[in-house]
Amino acid sequence: MKVQGTVWKFGDNVDTDLIIPARFLNSSDRDELARNCFADIRPGFMDMISPGDILVAGNNFGSGSSREHAPLAIKAAGIGVVVAENFARIFYRNAFNVGLPILESKEAPQSVNEGSLVSVDLATGEIVNMNTGQQFFAKPVPRFMREIVDAGGLVEYVKKKGLTGRGAS
Amino acid sequence: MPMTMTEKILAQHASRTDVSPGDLIEVKVDLAMANDITAPLAIAVFNEVGNQPVFDPNRIALIPDHFVPNKDIESAEQAKVMREFAVHHQIHHYYEVGQSGIEHVLLPEKGLVIPGDLVIGADSHTCTYGALGAFSTGVGSTDLGVILATGKTWLKVPPTIKIEYEGSLLPWVRGKDLILYTLGTLGVDGANYCALEFSGSVIEELPMAQRFTMTNMAIEAGAKNGIIEPDEITLAFVAERSHRTPLVCISDPGADYEKVIKIVVDTIEPQIALPHSPANVRPLSKVPHISLDQVFIGSCTNGYLEDLREAATILKGRKVAKGIRLIVIPGSQLIYSEAIEQGIIKTLIDAGAVIGPPCCGPCLGGHLGILAEGERAVSTSNRNFIGRMGHPKSEVYLASPAIAAASAVVGYIAGPEEL
Numbered sequence: 001m002k003v004q005g006t007v008w009k010f011g012d013n014v015d016t017d018l019i020i021p022a023r024f025l026n027s028s029d030r031d032e033l034a035r036n037c038f039a040d041i042r043p044g045f046m047d048m049i050s051p052g053d054i055l056v057a058g059n060n061f062g063s064g065s066s067r068e069h070a071p072l073a074i075k076a077a078g079i080g081v082v083v084a085e086n087f088a089r090i091f092y093r094n095a096f097n098v099g100l101p102i103l104e105s106k107e108a109p110q111s112v113n114e115g116s117l118v119s120v121d122l123a124t125g126e127i128v129n130m131n132t133g134q135q136f137f138a139k140p141v142p143r144f145m146r147e148i149v150d151a152g153g154l155v156e157y158v159k160k161k162g163l164t165g166r167g168a169s
Numbered sequence: 170m171p172m173t174m175t176e177k178i179l180a181q182h183a184s185r186t187d188v189s190p191g192d193l194i195e196v197k198v199d200l201a202m203a204n205d206i207t208a209p210l211a212i213a214v215f216n217e218v219g220n221q222p223v224f225d226p227n228r229i230a231l232i233p234d235h236f237v238p239n240k241d242i243e244s245a246e247q248a249k250v251m252r253e254f255a256v257h258h259q260i261h262h263y264y265e266v267g268q269s270g271i272e273h274v275l276l277p278e279k280g281l282v283i284p285g286d287l288v289i290g291a292d293s294h295t296c297t298y299g300a301l302g303a304f305s306t307g308v309g310s311t312d313l314g315v316i317l318a319t320g321k322t323w324l325k326v327p328p329t330i331k332i333e334y335e336g337s338l339l340p341w342v343r344g345k346d347l348i349l350y351t352l353g354t355l356g357v358d359g360a361n362y363c364a365l366e367f368s369g370s371v372i373e374e375l376p377m378a379q380r381f382t383m384t385n386m387a388i389e390a391g392a393k394n395g396i397i398e399p400d401e402i403t404l405a406f407v408a409e410r411s412h413r414t415p416l417v418c419i420s421d422p423g424a425d426y427e428k429v430i431k432i433v434v435d436t437i438e439p440q441i442a443l444p445h446s447p448a449n450v451r452p453l454s455k456v457p458h459i460s461l462d463q464v465f466i467g468s469c470t471n472g473y474l475e476d477l478r479e480a481a482t483i484l485k486g487r488k489v490a491k492g493i494r495l496i497v498i499p500g501s502q503l504i505y506s507e508a509i510e511q512g513i514i515k516t517l518i519d520a521g522a523v524i525g526p527p528c529c530g531p532c533l534g535g536h537l538g539i540l541a542e543g544e545r546a547v548s549t550s551n552r553n554f555i556g557r558m559g560h561p562k563s564e565v566y567l568a569s570p571a572i573a574a575a576s577a578v579v580g581y582i583a584g585p586e587e588l
Binding site for chain 1: 209235243310391
């Protein structure tokens with residue numbers, strides 16, 4: 001599956017308090033979370049972006065609190081894929097579990113800018129900067145984890161495969 | 170094959186003789202935990218993956234602590250979802266407001282975690298229980314929802330970074346200062362995906378409360394878990410609270426570490442983490458004059474009886490500076506009660522502190538002490554991210570209870586020796 005959209009660029013160590021401040025955690029309603037995504041650093045983020053746009057960040061994206069509301073908020077706001085140099089570990093797991101596509105690439109975040117038009121192939125991990133033609137390849141994701149995202153998250157995946165079929169996944 | 174203590178606990182729970190860093194394993198979970206913020210999402214997942222009983226109603230802890238006593242209608246609804254689930258599934262370790270406390274303070278206090286256990290919690294500070302020689306780590310709500318049904322999860326075996334603390338501590342230097350210093354050394358991603366093993370003669374001397382403070386903040390370096398070898402201090406703590414037999418896992422000589430860092434503590438002063446990162450650490454003497462509006466003593470990092478006692482020692486016979494709000498929140502109902510019996514609460518109140526009910530309080534910007542625009546606070550909690558305790562233009566300085574108490578007296582960041 002290919003995602004093509006405008007890049008919204010963030011720096012290093014974007015923590016989950018920045019993604020969705022705790023004062024909004026009295027709700028897990030997807031629309032509420034989307035509305036309050038990045039409320040403190042980019043108020044109105046959801047209204048600025050178009051569905052399928054691409055969030056590009058630096059090192060350690062999603063650090064801090066384990067709140068699953070963070071990847072949910074990003075997904076509900078309409079972001080099609082997050083590309084970061086790397087992710088904090090709880091966020092990484094949560095993103096797959098809620099079906100938010102994420103990819104790790106050292107090079108892409110350093111070479112694309114806010115506003116760049118970028119195309120991402122979620123299956124192959126190919127990232128293309130449509131403005132410059134530059135091409136990058138994200139760290140490959142094991143098949144079973146791609147299947148979780150493709151299914152729309154762990155719940156849908158488990159419904160399809162059954163709890164006992166989880167194996168080492 | 171020589172293994173670290175983290176690897177030993179993971180191997181044991183995967184029914185394997187050994188594991189190596191990078192192995193993907195399926196593990197049996199001894200205790201699964203969630204709170205009033207993370208449980209509702211986990212319960213939704215649990216209900217969606219099939220109508221079934223929980224894997225074991227005695228191995229699940231559901232703790233209302235983040236937005237309780239409920240701060241608004243939405244929080245009350247969330248707490249209600251968890252309460253009704255606990256009743257319906259006869260969850261043994263559900264503790265209502267009035268018998269409860271902060272999850273990470275409460276679980277060890279109730280003897281629910283012992284050495285060798287594997288604990289998964291839907292809260293990033295679940296790494297706290299590593300102070301008991303257990304493997305414990307935080308996950309999101311979906312992972313926890315599936316664990317509620319199966320009692321199992323998958324984990325990648327982390328490489329271990331060992332930190333050895335040697336030497337003698339200066340006056341007023343505590344576990345909080347050691348972990349802040351360590352975070353300053355490692356950075357906020359310095360232990361990403363790793364186990365952090367705290368060791369050395371300094372750790373062996375630390376009482377449990379200060380060990381919990383250290384493992385609590387392992388996540389602030391991105392670690393999967395923090396861990397300390399169980400010793401006599403650990404076993405005495407556990408024996409008073411649990412009848413189960415601990416599984417004491419000690420790292421083998423020759424175990425493979427990703428890195429070993431030696432820290433000589435002799436010259437380490439009390440440490441302060443400046444805004445907006447727990448790794449933005451300076452020794453107290455290098456912190457400029459920072460005037461304050463609020464001081465918070467509490468949280469799963471420093472809400473222990475020892476922490477309140479330390480604050481009371483400093484505040485005894487003194488007053489909180491004019492214009493400063495000192496908020497103290499005991500970590501659990503038991504700690505609150507003991508602090509009353511020992512006269513600690515009276516001392517704090519006489520000094521001008523307000524005492525909050527045992528809960529997370531303002532630590533995560535929930536309630537009971539939110540900061541306004543431009544306000545500055547010293548907090549004994551674990552995070553000082555932008556907007557963590559309130560307005561995005563407020564500032565949080567992390568420190569030990571001793572520094573917090575002294576700062577409350579003078580109105581700016583200071584140590585007890587400046588009083």
